[in-house]
Amino acid sequence: MRIKNELRKGIDEVLGKLRLEIPDYSLEFAPEEIGADFATNVALIIGSRIEKSSIEIAEVISRALQEVEPETIERIEVAKPGFINIYVTRKRWHRELDTILREGKNYGKANIGRGMKVLIEFVSANPTGPLHVGHGRCASIGDALANILREVGYRVVKEYYVNDVGNQIDLLEKSINIRQKELRGEDESLPEGAYRGPYVKEIAEELEARYGKKKSFPCREYAVQKILSWIRKDLEDFGVKFDKWFFESTLYRKNKVKQIIDSLKNKGLIYEKDGAQWFKSSQFGDEKDRVVIRENKKPTYFTSDITYHYHKFRRGSKKVINIWGADHHGYVDRIKASIAALGIPPEDLKIILYQLVSLTRGGQRVPMSTREGEFVTLRQVMEEVGKDASRFFFLMRGADSRLDFDLELAKKQSPENPVYYVQYAHARICSIFREKRKKEYEKVSLTEEGREEEKESIEIVKRLSRYPEVVKNCAQRYEPHHLTGYLQDLAKCFHHYYDKYRVLSSDRSATKFRLKLVAAIRLVISNGLDLLGISAPRKM
RNA sequence: GCGCCUGUAGCUCAAUGGAUAGAGCAGCGGCCUCCGGAGCCGCGUGUGGAGGUUCGAUUCCUCUCAGGCGCGCCA
Numbered sequence: 001m002r003i004k005n006e007l008r009k010g011i012d013e014v015l016g017k018l019r020l021e022i023p024d025y026s027l028e029f030a031p032e033e034i035g036a037d038f039a040t041n042v043a044l045i046i047g048s049r050i051e052k053s054s055i056e057i058a059e060v061i062s063r064a065l066q067e068v069e070p071e072t073i074e075r076i077e078v079a080k081p082g083f084i085n086i087y088v089t090r091k092r093w094h095r096e097l098d099t100i101l102r103e104g105k106n107y108g109k110a111n112i113g114r115g116m117k118v119l120i121e122f123v124s125a126n127p128t129g130p131l132h133v134g135h136g137r138c139a140s141i142g143d144a145l146a147n148i149l150r151e152v153g154y155r156v157v158k159e160y161y162v163n164d165v166g167n168q169i170d171l172l173e174k175s176i177n178i179r180q181k182e183l184r185g186e187d188e189s190l191p192e193g194a195y196r197g198p199y200v201k202e203i204a205e206e207l208e209a210r211y212g213k214k215k216s217f218p219c220r221e222y223a224v225q226k227i228l229s230w231i232r233k234d235l236e237d238f239g240v241k242f243d244k245w246f247f248e249s250t251l252y253r254k255n256k257v258k259q260i261i262d263s264l265k266n267k268g269l270i271y272e273k274d275g276a277q278w279f280k281s282s283q284f285g286d287e288k289d290r291v292v293i294r295e296n297k298k299p300t301y302f303t304s305d306i307t308y309h310y311h312k313f314r315r316g317s318k319k320v321i322n323i324w325g326a327d328h329h330g331y332v333d334r335i336k337a338s339i340a341a342l343g344i345p346p347e348d349l350k351i352i353l354y355q356l357v358s359l360t361r362g363g364q365r366v367p368m369s370t371r372e373g374e375f376v377t378l379r380q381v382m383e384e385v386g387k388d389a390s391r392f393f394f395l396m397r398g399a400d401s402r403l404d405f406d407l408e409l410a411k412k413q414s415p416e417n418p419v420y421y422v423q424y425a426h427a428r429i430c431s432i433f434r435e436k437r438k439k440e441y442e443k444v445s446l447t448e449e450g451r452e453e454e455k456e457s458i459e460i461v462k463r464l465s466r467y468p469e470v471v472k473n474c475a476q477r478y479e480p481h482h483l484t485g486y487l488q489d490l491a492k493c494f495h496h497y498y499d500k501y502r503v504l505s506s507d508r509s510a511t512k513f514r515l516k517l518v519a520a521i522r523l524v525i526s527n528g529l530d531l532l533g534i535s536a537p538r539k540m
Numbered sequence: 541g542c543g544c545c546u547g548u549a550g551c552u553c554a555a556u557g558g559a560u561a562g563a564g565c566a567g568c569g570g571c572c573u574c575c576g577g578a579g580c581c582g583c584g585u586g587u588g589g590a591g592g593u594u595c596g597a598u599u600c601c602u603c604u605c606a607g608g609c610g611c612g613c614c615a
Contacts, residue, residue: 026556033560041558048595080559081595126615168615193614276613287543287611294613301615329544330610355545355608396564397553400545402608404552417578418564424578435575473556485554488563499571499580540578 003088003096003465006072007038014064020046029466036077036085037462044082054082093461094452100464100520101446108471108527113154119317120146123235124161127227128172129197131234131378133405134325134357139378140394140533141354142323143240144480147531152475157317159244161308164224165252166301171195173220179204184213199227234378238387239533251307257299260307260342261292269341279306284337285346306338313344321478323399326353352478354399360406376407385410385417388534392419395532396484418488422525423537425491429522430538432503432515441504441511446519450512454501457517460493467524471531480532487528494521 008027015022025042043061047054055078062076062084074087100107122142125135146156163169175195178188183204190196203223211217228245235242251257261277264270269280270292277293292303312320324331332353336346359376381390384407393410396418397403410417436444452458470486473479503514526536 026558028556028558031559039559044558044595054595083559163615166615274613278613291613296613298613300613305615325609326545327609328615331615332544353545358608401553402546420578421564424576428576428579432575439575477556481554485563492563495579496581498575502575504575540576 002099002468003072003092004038004469007069007086010065010069010072011040011042011061013068014061015042017064018060021049023049029462030085034079034085035087037088038086039079040084040086041082043078043084047082058082058084090452090458093458094449096465097461097516097520098447100523101516104523105527107523108468108531109151109153110468110472111153112472112475113149113152116154116318117157117316118149118154118319118321119157119159119312119315120149120321120323121159121161121312122321122323123240124163125231126163126168127224127231128168128195129227130199130230132375133359133378133381134354136238136378136381136390137354137357137394137403138323138325139235139238139240140391141352141399141480144391144395144483144532145321145323145352145474145478147533148471148474148480148483151471151531154319154475157243158241159246159312160242162224162228162245162247163301164220164247164249165304166248169220169224172200172223175200176204176207176219176223180208183208199230203227234382238378238382239391246308248304248308251304251311256311257304257307260310261299261303264292264341267341279338279341281334281337281341284340286334286337290334302334302338305335306342309335309339309349310342310344313339313348319348319350321350321352323352323354326355329353350478352399355402357403357405360404361408381405381407381410388423389417389419391532391534392422392484393417395480398479398481418484419534420540421495422487422491422529423535424540425494426522426525426529426536427538427540428498429494429518429525432518436504436515439504441515444508444512444515446516448512450514450516451509452513452517453510456493456497456500457513460490460497460517460521463490463493464520464524467528483528483532487525487532490521490524490528494518 004027011025011027012022023042023045025040025045027038027040027042030036030039043054043058046052047057058078062078065084065086066073066076072088072092074089076087077085079085103109120142123131123135123139125131131139142158146158150156171193172195175190178190178194179201181188203226206226207217207219207222261270264279269283271278271280275295276291278289279292281290282288290302291300292306293299309320332351335351336349339349340346361376385393389410393405394403467486470482474482497517501514503511503518505511529536
């Protein structure tokens with residue numbers, strides 16, 4: 001068992017013996033300045049409930065705990081307001097290190113998901129143009145989160161929703177047609193909001209070559225397929241693979257949208273006004289009602305989105321996660337209202353909003369509108385900055401913070417980019433093991449007992465020991481960025497240690513221990529980077 | 541005007557209601573007989589403002605100021 005779980009069990013046992021109710025208390029790694037290994041506020045919580053001094057309670061609990069866990073606990077101190085600080089024996093930390101190495105690739109896995117099915121939908125950019133940097137941020141977050149959720153025991157499906165019908169596609173078709181006319185020498189200017197990117201011309205040329213002046217040809221289908229194939233390739237090269245591509249058009253083809261409207265009608269939640277059909281979303285927390293069937297009898301985008309979300313749950317997902325750009329936040333309440341109306345608890349739908357990436361190039365703001373056709377693509381960023389670096393960069397900050405991405409700076413910084421710092425630690429450790437094979441240390445096995453005397457090594461074991469909780473924390477809060485921070489910190493500890501102590505030396509006993517330690521560091525870095533979708537190179 | 545998000549060190553950002561608020565970058569000064577110098581070490585009077593909740597607030601509540609976004613029978 002890992003130390004923390006063991007201590008929690010011990011504390012619970014002590015509270016039982018003292019006939020105290022077990023409150024919701026914290027048991028954490030103590031802040032570094034304290035010097036202790038773990039700290040709990042259990043006495044503070046109890047003290048505030050019953051009218052007694054927290055310090056006294058802490059002292060009673062400490063004494064009892066010491067007796068329950070003599071092998072693990074070196075000593076216990078009670079501090080200021082009533083914290084209990086626990087010092088763990090070195091022997092116990094050594095066992096922890098062995099546990100980590102034994103678990104190997106599985107270290108970090110948990111079962112808080114208990115096999116629950118989760119559907120995570122992200123990117124879902126309209127197939128009207130290539131992916132841009134913002135989508136890269138979304139893809140990085142979604143993919144990492146999916147990996148993390150899998151790691152802690154959820155069954156995760158990654159899905160991309162393709163809006164292959166509607167006004168944007170109409171507009172794309174129109175834009176292509178105009179470019180075709182240009183090719184034939186006819187002049188017609190692009191309407192307001194048309195797609196102007198060079199790829200539109202490219203598609204127009206291909207269509208022109210294939211179909212010439214034929215009256216009808218599958219323009220939309222061709223264009224969507226074409227653009228989607230670019231998107232797919234971009235994502236693939238970015239290391240993101242979707243389990244399912246769900247086409248909006250299938251909802252119409254299978255009449256699902258009409259079924260949803262009928263179902264809402266049967267619940268008495270649809271009424272007519274100004275020639276349109278309205279859904280009473282305000283009854284479910286939305287600020288006002290919304291149109292689902294326009295005056296022209298066509299459903300709105302919202303209507304197919306209701307249908308889509310309902311069917312995500314119908315397909316067996318207990319939890320649905322969406323990752324949207326923050327400019328869609330006004331949409332959250334109405335979509336939650338709609339699934340609530342259909343009998344699904346709205347809290348089963350988690351919507352993560354990421355702030356848009358503002359892109360600059362040498363301090364100059366780069367406009368980022370797909371429709372204006374002037375934007376920096378994900379591919380450009382990948383090629384300039386590299387896949388690993390850009391993914392790490394996108395994952396360093398919480399989704400809620402705005403991200404300033406200066407391309408010139410990112411390029412310039414690339415050698416000092418934090419991702420290299422973490423990867424370098426991994427490569428360095430691999431190098432130690434290459435060196436080990438060349439020399440007499442060859443026969444040293446990682447299962448042998450070794451001696452440790454420097455305090456930094458125990459600090460590192462403590463950090464390694466935190467790893468599974470970091471992963472859990474990311475999963476429970478849907479925030480992968482805690483993992484990037486953790487890995488940077490771990491890499492820092494390693495580089496420091498490496499600089500101060502030689503791993504391979506004539507001191508055989510110390511060598512045994514240090515090899516174990518760095519092997520465990522390498523393991524955790526590798527597991528962590530893997531979850532983030534970033535490679536852990538053996539050489540750089 | 542209403543709603544959501546964000547205000548933390550020169551810059552970019554961390555911190556499940558916990559103890560003396562932490563990193564990176566930039567700047568200055570040091571470290572290569574030795575496993576990879578893409579590295580290490582040293583240098584810091586910062587939570588926009590005012591109240592409140594409590595043993596304890598960057599975190600929760602109210603008000604306020606600043607920025608971003610949204611408020612369509614667009615998606």
